[in-house]
Amino acid sequence: MAPKFKDGDVVGTLNGKWISYAHTLVAYCAFLGALIVGVSLHYHKIVQNEFYGYPEEWFPSVSSTIGDRYPERSVFMVFIAITSGPRFALVALWYILTRRPNSTLPKFVAGVGVFRTLTCGGWTYVTSTDDHDWHDIFMISYLVATLPWTLGVLALSPRNPTAVKYRKIFAGAFFGTLVPLIYFFIQHKVHHVAGAYTIYSFFEWSLVLLDVAFDAVTAIEFANFEIVVKDLRGITRGAGKNAVADAVLEKEKEKEVGQVFAKGFTWSGLLDAVADVYNGFAFWSMLTALGLCVWYFPLWHMGISGYEVMVMSTVSPFLLSIKSLRFLVVRNIRIVHLMSLSGLLSFLAKSPENRLFSAGFGVWMACLAWSATFYAERSQPHRLEARISAFSIGLVASSIAKFAFWTNNPVWPIMHAPNGGWNKLGLALATLAILRSTRSTASSGADIPAPGPTKGSAALTGLGLAGLFFAMHSLLSDSSTMILWVWEGYPVRGPLAVPHGAWTLIAMGLGLVTGLFSPTFARSWAFYGVGSIGAAVLTTSSHWFGYYGGLALTIYVMALAPPLIAHGARHSPAKTFGLGFLIYNILVLAHVWVVAYAFVPGGPLMREHTDWVMTAMMLCIGCGVFSMTGQPKSTTIQKYKGKPNPAASKLRSYYLYVLFGLELLAVAIAYLRFPSYNYTPYHPEEKSVTAGIWTIHFSLDNDMWSSEHRMRDVIQELELDVVGLLESDLQRIIMGNRDTTQFLAEDLGMYVDFGPGPNKHTWGSALLSKFPIVNSTHHLLPSPVGELAPAIHATLDMYGKMVDVFVFHSGQEEDPEDRRLQSEYLAKLMKETPRPAILLSYLVTKPGEGNYNTYVGEKSGMRDVDPSDWDRWCEYILYKGLRRTGYARVSRSTITDTEIQAAKFVVGQPEGGNDLIGEDQVPPGLRFPALFRGQGVRGHAYHVFNEPRYFA
Known part of the structure; x- marks a missing residue:
């Protein structure tokens, strides 16, 4: 029989609050059920961690409870599977409750809700034992998505005081719990504090309970919902026809399906923003690579080479002073951008010279293209703002790429497939991005002026842009640069490159948002004062206080970019951007x-x-601020009929989506890169220590490729437990703002001390160790004339015994007085330590002559690792209080200009003599690898003696 009503008969209803109740109940059953079963059956196993067990640790973590043991794992999986149904329904009901015409936020929050549900299933059903990487990826994705879900739900909450109150309580408690959670995790993982993991577990369980409780609040709003089931064809034969009043049916009929999807968001608009930002990423990738390519030549010439003139590749905007050429560039901006991709294409050039010229041409065209783009968009402020946002977010993207790839940008010309480069993919994406983002500009070649009067000085604005670009490049193109400025050694008293590099990236995003929404404040003298104080604190202070100054400067610099670049676009681009890049x-x-x-x-x-x-x-930036003070107040979001232009607001929102996504990626990278600190020496059964010294020539090999991967391979194959690296400070524009030690330490499983930071004006010394670094002190040795001589004095815990390790780079041959003073300083330092010691050094002296007798003998208390090795000049290994069992010299291949020297020691035994013995008399654990005998491997072989030397 046909239904009585056109839309069908109502045969059942369900109050919406039961969706929330079901979700809450089943989710708690999943976690608490697994906890009860786990404690009942496997208590001692699930409280055990990598360092301690019961009774030091007495409460299990979430991961150990729901992990791999049967049956608690099955209990958790069954209930969490049941939870998925109410969870999807909860997300759908929340979207229906909060949707509004022309609003994209409800869609975004609903999408995040679905994403969280799917990723929850990912880390539930793929355990760390099944696949550790995918388990972590799903888990991190879930945790990262929790932030936009929580904030989005809070932003969309209807005006119900009770619901809002509970949401704020649960959300505040959730995010507040993260601080002690991270603290006790570090206490457990880094400092190995007994009982810390139990406290961490309580906070971890609290996060679970608070996460579910936050979503349980939806029951308050959902109580006003009725879920209705209709019979459209009479298949229920009329059952339940009177279950719902006619008034309810009328209300259902009045709903408009067309309101389900608002028109405020388009994927096309978001794709435009992504392409624009990637274009900015390509610019910063090419600009940051130029210095590296230039640096190769004076590095190998040991002085001015002539190729340094290529740093002037940035001054191409001066060409825009020619009106006909400016017209040509603006009309053909896509072609100019495409020509700039020679900077990304340069990795195909085999010779360093050709690679430099290709990279330089790319930067020349990129600076020309971006300056012309800013100028062409000046007549439409919201479009200009979009280009500036892309330019600035491109820097954030470049820094995040370096954060993910251990401070190397994967599309640089010093990268290629063998050392981890993604050049082909990067080039292909850049080509597509340019084709997408340059489809049109506000001006088709004509000089359409910016709205309103143009005040201020073009020259002063150019100076401001110079300071801005330099600050962005020198301090913000790598997330670890400012962290290494404030690094002073162990124990750790400040930020670490991982995970705190993410803080720098978040501060960059926060600064940019400040500049977009409060341009008047961003260009004010008060904010300039904040930035200046931050710069002073960063320059003069260490540890956390110095880093906080750096964060303040970061926020200021990124906030200044939108108003200052927009102001520069109002003037002649040759006078502002040309002069800016010159200064x-x-x-x-x-x-x-x-x-x-x-x-x-x-x-x-x-x-x-x-x-x-x-x-x-800062003075240059101040000039720009002074020039902007004369400009009348304006807004980049134009008004439409007295209200904010919705098109302009929507355009801004797309760039903010991209920025937010990048910041979430930065947090995920920080989590993934967090070190395990579970390091083991190569031959603990012998209490053996293999120590090495290597001058790495700033991690550029003879053919201008980044050499970290090749260095990693030979250090690992040589089984070095402790290695000193010299010429290792790469945290300058000309060296790419890199840090080789991050990759080596994480990949080899070693502790690292970077040594004196970039603001200490040395070429760098670093220490990598399989043994915990208990304490380290950085020294700048007397250098009245020549270059500064850096040294690290570190105390290592070697098999329970404290051993001092010194890493030292002496001054050059041209400065004999410097080297004499340095030898006396270091000899005194080594003599005063009562502990066994090893010196890994670059001394610039001949054995048995001059300063050698200060380093070796009574003045220092140190012995030469092999007094009979007369063929040395730079690298030396000295020791005391340890038994020296072997010594070897390994050729460098084409990685650098200096060999590797390595020595083997045994901790806890007397020093022994200098008598040589055969390898067959040496225990296997104290022998050097046979891999390097004869022709060796990849150009690395024992040389000078053609084999290792062993001592009785």
């Missing part, structure tokens, strides 16, 4: 001169004056 180049050279003073003309004037460079940077 930027001078600042770049100045910040290299402060450490390279011994090799450049006029260098002593800039010796150790990073403070001068930072002051000049």
Whole structure:
């Protein structure tokens, strides 16, 4: 029989609150059921962790409870599967409750809700034992998505005081719990504190309970919902026809299906923003690579090579002073952008010279293209804002790429497939991004002026842009740069590159958002004062206090970018961007001169004056702020009929979506890269220590490829437990703002001390160790004339015995007085330590002559690892208080210009003599690897003696 009503008969109803109740009940059953079963059956096993068990640890973590043991794992899986039904229904009901016409936020929050549900299933059914990487990926994705879900639900909450109150309580408790959670996790994982994991577990369980409780609040709003089941064809034969009043049926009929999907969001608009940002990423990738390619040549020439002139590739915007050429560039902006991709294509050039020229041409065209783009968009402020946002977020993306790839950008010309490069993919995406993002500009070549009067000085604005670009490049193009500025050794008293590099990236995003929404504040003198104080604190202070100054400067610099670049676009691009990049180049050279003073003309004037460079940077920025003060207040979001232009607001929102996604990616990378600190020496059964010294020539090999992967391979194959690296400070524009030690330490499973930071004006010394670094002190040895000599004095816990390790780089041959003073300083340092010690060094002396007798003998208390090795000049290994059993010299291949020297020691035994013995008399655990005998492997072989030497 046909239904009585056109839309069908109502045969059943369900109050919406029961969806929330079911979700809450079943979710708690999943976790608490697994906890009860686990404690009942496997208590001692699930409280055991990698360091301690019962009674030090007495409460299990969530992961150990719901993990791999039967039957608690099955209990959890069954209930969490049942939870998925109410969970999807909860997300759907929340979307129906909060949807609004022309609003994208409800859709976004609903999408995040579905994503969280799917990723929950991922980490539930793929355990760490099944596949550790995918388990972590699903888990991290779930946790990262919790932030936008929580904030989105709070933002969309209807005006119900009770519901809002409980949501704020649960959300505040959830995020507040993260702080002690992370603290006790570090206490457990890094400091191995007994009982810390139990406390951590309580906070972990609290997060679970609070997460579910936050969603349980929806029961308050859902109580006003009625879920109705209709029979459209009479298949129930009329059952339940009177279950719902006619008024309810009428209300159902009045709902408009068309309101389900708002028109405020388009995937096309988001794709445009992504393409635009990737175009900005390509620009910053090429600009940051140029210095690296230039640096290769003076590095191998040991002085000015002539190729340094390529740093001027950025001054191409001066060409825009020619009206006909400016018209041509703006009309053909897509072609100019495409030509700039020679910078990404340069990795195909085999010779370093051709690679440099290709990279330089790419930067020349990129600076021209972006300056012309800003100028062309000046007549439509919201479009100009979008380009500036893409330019700035491109820097964030570039920094995140380096964060993910251990401070190397995977599309740089020093990268290729053998060392982890993604050049082909990066080039293909850049081509597509340019084709998408350059389909049109606001101006088709005509000089359409910006709305309103243009005030201020073009020259002063150019100076401001110079300071801005230099600050962005020198401090923000890598997330670890400012962290290494404030690093002072062990114990840790400040931020670490991982995970705190994510803080720098978040501060960059926060600063940009500040500049977009409060441009008047961003260009104010008050905010300039905050930035100046931050720069001063970063330059003069260490540890957390210095880093907080750096974060303040980060927020200021990124906030200044939108108003200052927009102001620069109002003037002649040649006068603002051309002059800006010219002065930027001078600042770049100045910040290299402060450490390279011994090799450049006029260098002593800039010796150790990073403070001068930072002051000049802030003064240049101040010039830009002064120029903007005369400009009338304006807004980049134009008004439409007295209200904010919805098109302009929507355009801004797409870039904010991209920025938010990148920030979530940064947090995920920080989690994935967090070290395990579960490091083991190669031969603990012998209490053996293999120590090495290597001068790595700034991680650029003879063919201008980044050499970290090749270094990793030989260090691992040589089984070095402790290695000193010299010429290792790469945290400058000209060296790419890199840190080789991050990749080596994480991949080899070693502790790392970077040594004196970039603001200490040395070429760098670093220490990698399989043994915990209990304490370390950084020294700058007397250097009245020549380059500064860095040293690390570290105390290592070797098999329960404290052993001192010194890593030292002496001054150059041209400065004999420097080297004499340095030898006396270091000899005194080594003599005063009562512990066994090893020196891994670069001494610049001949065995048995001159300063050698200060380093070796009574003055220092140290012995030479092999007094009979007369063929040395730079690298030496000295020791005391340990038994030295072997010594070897390994050729470098084409990685650097210096060999590897390595020595084997045994902890807890007397020193022994200098008598040589055969390898057959040495226990296998104290022998050097046979891999390097004869022709060796990949160009690495025992040389000089053609085999290792062993001592009785």
